[in-house]
Amino acid sequence: MKSREVDLVVIGAGPAGLAAAIKAKERGVEDIIVIERAEQLGGLLHQCIHTGFGLQYYKEDLTGPEYAHRFIKKLKNLKIKYLLKTMVIDISSDKKIIAINPEEGLLRLHSKALILAMGCRERSRGSIAIPGTRPAGIFPAGTAQRFINVEGFIPGKEIVILGSGDIGMIMARRLTLEGATVKAMVEILPYVGGLIRNEVQCVHDFNIPLFLEHTVTEIHGLDRVEAVTIAKVDKDRNPIPKTEKKIKCDTLLLSVGLIPENELSLKAGVELDSVTNGPIVHGTMETSVPGIFACGNVVQVHDLVDDVTIEGELAGASAADYILGKVTPLEKKIHIKAGEGIRYVVPQIISAQRDVNLHMRVLNPDRNVTVRIGKDLLERRFPIVKPSEMVKITLPLARLRMLKEETKELMVTVGVDEDDTRT
Amino acid sequence: MGFGVTKSTHSFIHAGLPDSGTPLTNKLVLEGNAMFDQLTSELDVPFTRIGKLFVVMKKNEVEILKKKKEDADAAGVPGVRIVNSKELRAMEPNLTKEAVAALFTPTTGLVSPWELVIALSENAMENKVEFMLNAKVTGISVPRDHTFVINTTRGSVTSKFLINAAGLFADDIAKMVGEDDFSMVPVKQERSILDERVTDLVNHLVRSPITGDFVSPTKKELKAKKSNVIIGYTSEKIEDKNDVSTSREGFQRVFNFAKRMFPAFSTKDIITSFAGLVPLNTRTNDYIIEASKKVPGFINAILGGSGVGASPAMAKLIAEILADCGLKLVPKQDFNPYRKGIPDFRELPDDQKEALITENPQYAHVVCRCETVTEGEIVEAIRRGARTLDGIKFRTKAGMGRCQGGFCTPRVVQILARELGVPVTKITKREDNSQLLLFKNKGGERQNEIARS
Numbered sequence: 091m092k093s094r095e096v097d098l099v100v101i102g103a104g105p106a107g108l109a110a111a112i113k114a115k116e117r118g119v120e121d122i123i124v125i126e127r128a129e130q131l132g133g134l135l136h137q138c139i140h141t142g143f144g145l146q147y148y149k150e151d152l153t154g155p156e157y158a159h160r161f162i163k164k165l166k167n168l169k170i171k172y173l174l175k176t177m178v179i180d181i182s183s184d185k186k187i188i189a190i191n192p193e194e195g196l197l198r199l200h201s202k203a204l205i206l207a208m209g210c211r212e213r214s215r216g217s218i219a220i221p222g223t224r225p226a227g228i229f230p231a232g233t234a235q236r237f238i239n240v241e242g243f244i245p246g247k248e249i250v251i252l253g254s255g256d257i258g259m260i261m262a263r264r265l266t267l268e269g270a271t272v273k274a275m276v277e278i279l280p281y282v283g284g285l286i287r288n289e290v291q292c293v294h295d296f297n298i299p300l301f302l303e304h305t306v307t308e309i310h311g312l313d314r315v316e317a318v319t320i321a322k323v324d325k326d327r328n329p330i331p332k333t334e335k336k337i338k339c340d341t342l343l344l345s346v347g348l349i350p351e352n353e354l355s356l357k358a359g360v361e362l363d364s365v366t367n368g369p370i371v372h373g374t375m376e377t378s379v380p381g382i383f384a385c386g387n388v389v390q391v392h393d394l395v396d397d398v399t400i401e402g403e404l405a406g407a408s409a410a411d412y413i414l415g416k417v418t419p420l421e422k423k424i425h426i427k428a429g430e431g432i433r434y435v436v437p438q439i440i441s442a443q444r445d446v447n448l449h450m451r452v453l454n455p456d457r458n459v460t461v462r463i464g465k466d467l468l469e470r471r472f473p474i475v476k477p478s479e480m481v482k483i484t485l486p487l488a489r490l491r492m493l494k495e496e497t498k499e500l501m502v503t504v505g506v507d508e509d510d511t512r513t
Numbered sequence: 514m515g516f517g518v519t520k521s522t523h524s525f526i527h528a529g530l531p532d533s534g535t536p537l538t539n540k541l542v543l544e545g546n547a548m549f550d551q552l553t554s555e556l557d558v559p560f561t562r563i564g565k566l567f568v569v570m571k572k573n574e575v576e577i578l579k580k581k582k583e584d585a586d587a588a589g590v591p592g593v594r595i596v597n598s599k600e601l602r603a604m605e606p607n608l609t610k611e612a613v614a615a616l617f618t619p620t621t622g623l624v625s626p627w628e629l630v631i632a633l634s635e636n637a638m639e640n641k642v643e644f645m646l647n648a649k650v651t652g653i654s655v656p657r658d659h660t661f662v663i664n665t666t667r668g669s670v671t672s673k674f675l676i677n678a679a680g681l682f683a684d685d686i687a688k689m690v691g692e693d694d695f696s697m698v699p700v701k702q703e704r705s706i707l708d709e710r711v712t713d714l715v716n717h718l719v720r721s722p723i724t725g726d727f728v729s730p731t732k733k734e735l736k737a738k739k740s741n742v743i744i745g746y747t748s749e750k751i752e753d754k755n756d757v758s759t760s761r762e763g764f765q766r767v768f769n770f771a772k773r774m775f776p777a778f779s780t781k782d783i784i785t786s787f788a789g790l791v792p793l794n795t796r797t798n799d800y801i802i803e804a805s806k807k808v809p810g811f812i813n814a815i816l817g818g819s820g821v822g823a824s825p826a827m828a829k830l831i832a833e834i835l836a837d838c839g840l841k842l843v844p845k846q847d848f849n850p851y852r853k854g855i856p857d858f859r860e861l862p863d864d865q866k867e868a869l870i871t872e873n874p875q876y877a878h879v880v881c882r883c884e885t886v887t888e889g890e891i892v893e894a895i896r897r898g899a900r901t902l903d904g905i906k907f908r909t910k911a912g913m914g915r916c917q918g919g920f921c922t923p924r925v926v927q928i929l930a931r932e933l934g935v936p937v938t939k940i941t942k943r944e945d946n947s948q949l950l951l952f953k954n955k956g957g958e959r960q961n962e963i964a965r966s
Contacts, residue, residue, distance in 0.1 A: 194877075211916045219759075
């Protein structure tokens with residue numbers, strides 16, 4: 091078996107992995123290998139042929155492939171090595187990796203630092219236990235997206251979409267443009283699961299019938315999907331009897347959430363957060379295993395690729411510092427906790443050494459709220475918050491320095507403004 | 514083959530604890546169990562004697578276990594014993610603290626029923642058995658004793674003996690020769706599969722002796738990574754023999770039992786749910802394995818629950834029945850009992866992995882990420898007869914993992930189309946009209962359709 095010593099291995103060549111590798115190289119790490127299981131660099135961006143990428147990072151409206159291309163070009167210009175069609179099959183906490191590909195067979199890599207950037211996968215029909223028959227014609231929205239945009243096939247003509255995540259909404263528009271009829275988008279929550287801009291541009295602008303507080307209660311059809319039954323749900327999300335409605339369709343797409351893919355992280359002994367399903371990370375994106383960093387959707391499912399890139403760059407820079415011995419020991423660890431109204435906060439651990447970007451999600455949609463970090467460290471007001479829109483707050487170093495020496499924990503909470511004058 | 518009842522049955526080879534009123538089932542399950550080590554080793558099918566624990570939660574229920582132990586001892590089931598709560602804790606550390614005792618049957622085994630059927634069919638072909646697939650029997654005429662003309666959708670066949678092993682549809686076949694004293698009734702059982710990350714929580718088949726609900730690993734070899742946890746049991750007599758739909762109630766019952774037994778389980782661990790049908794006949798509570806008294810040469814081979822475990826012993830019995838009916842059986846000199854399975858790349862040691870890749874680099878291209886199934890395995894499955902997405906799935910496990918085919922489906926479809934030399938739009942989920950992709954979106958069928966309209 092071939093065996094190699096490497097400074098840095100990056101697992102995954104999606105936007106997170108590409109940004110991390112580029113930043114690490116720019117910071118002076120020479121020997122980097124990016125490992126990608128697919129046939130090309132760029133991760134899932136190549137199937138996202140819609141626009142909306144790069145609005146923040148480049149101040150331009152790019153398609154997924156265009157956005158990816160900029161990073162791929164940079165990676166190649168920097169002569170960073172990468173392996174395609176290469177799957178990591180084993181990994182250990184001492185940063186030893188076994189990977190395989192058809193050109194080189196089994197490869198053993200031993201790296202000084204490791205960046206996990208494997209992304210996420212879609213939740214399946216099975217994971218949400220939709221009752222009924224098991225015919226062909228049930229696809230996760232992203233799988234359908236690949237079929238349509240990459241392979242050139244339309245799964246069906248009469249579509250029902252369960253869930254209103256971003257991919258589901260984008261596919262509603264895409265399928266309509268391809269001549270299919272989207273007969274219903276069914277969402278169990280009282281609000282749409284994805285970004286407001288997608289709700290407007292993909293659902294409302296294309297007159298997609300939206301059924302909020304509804305779910306699919308049965309799938310019909312023996313060979314191929316023939317219909318689905320939907321029903322209204324009560325506040326505990328249980329179907330309400332006698333509200334059922336049968337919709338004839340040949341395809342059911344699922345857009346019911348994404349799960350960070352952390353099977354390799356677990357093998358490496360990385361500690362996961364039970365809410366994000368991603369690694370618990372420090373402000374530097376280092377995981378609980380020293381020298382193993384993580385970034386992108388493997389850490390938390392992001393809304394925007396721009397944020398993934400920025401997180402990737404942070405992980406790349408931190409891994410470079412680690413490899414080049416520039417790491418200053420943590421002065422002290424402060425745990426960031428999700429309090430009232432907050433589902434999670436990333437990073438989970440910070441130190442008072444640099445500005446920290448906190449990413450968080452609220453539990454419920456609300457208007458005119460204040461997010462508080464610690465009792466009185468920092469407050470930010472937001473006119474509107476939604477669980478589907480990540481809340482981003484920068485905690486400046488100057489503020490962190492104001493913390494008392496004994497502070498070990500910062501609680502993040504959200505509440506309605508006290509001076510809220512709504513009636 | 515094996516895509517009827519077998520595909521959705523559980524994996525248990527029962528030890529043979531006797532039930533009252535089912536002497537033939539008791540006998541064949543007990544005898545069949547003892548045959549599995551040799552059979553599965555010859556056929557290269559994973560098999561493990563995992564052992565079963567009938568767990569009770571109340572002190573007074575220990576009596577049920579004692580009664581079962583007496584019956585088991587009388588029937589000659591090996592090694593059955595009652596396990597106290599302390600030992601139970603050691604055997605199943607993650608089992609609920611509510612459990613007070615269990616009956617342990619060490620010979621209970623695990624086999625994948627469809628892997629067994631695929632292996633048997635490959636071995637049968639190797640030994641010159643001919644198969645007619647996609648051949649639905651449309652009628653049978655019996656011009657005289659020991660002559661059957663079997664008409665199918667793919668032509669007719671004539672034989673002197675006819676074995677009716679049509680499972681859930683055995684009544685339809687029997688009626689065609691004039692035997693109409695029984696019908697087959699499906700009993701639906703719902704099950705769910707949990708992610709492999711919880712497999713280490715469960716060591717044995719854990720079952721309630723009262724309700725029949727169970728929790729079990731799907732495999733448990735020494736280094737079985739490809740193992741999930743299966744939970745199940747709802748039992749409902751239904752009418753439609755094609756109805757394998759699942760229900761919200763069934764799912765909740767199955768999961769609630771599993772959660773009660775293993776409190777560490779969460780709904781997040783569920784990767785899929787399905788229903789299987791157990792074929793029962795209306796004539797007896799037992800199997801029907803016998804020569805017809807009415808139609809000479811017609812033999813019913815009708816199993817029911819625990820049928821996979823009973824099948825090897827049933828086969829011996831059928832051979833005896835054939836001999837009794839006048840068929841001269843001569844052992845074949847060149848019979849080959851051995852069959853090699855598709856290489857299971859993920860389970861191989863590194864040196865064997867390398868050897869396989871050197872021989873065929875397709876074994877270094879991972880197509881299914883969740884189960885680490887390579888292109889080499891998929892191509893080999895097609896060479897052995899897989900033609901559908903499910904055919905690949907049940908032979909290689911591609912698409913059976915936690916993402917349920919989200920990533921590998923487009924790739925497997927492409928490999929199928931390439932290897933079979935057919936358009937992608939012709940690829941189906943199963944051998945029926947379960948087409949996966951209905952149209953091409955650039956050129957092709959759809960544009961033609963628009964032009965027509």
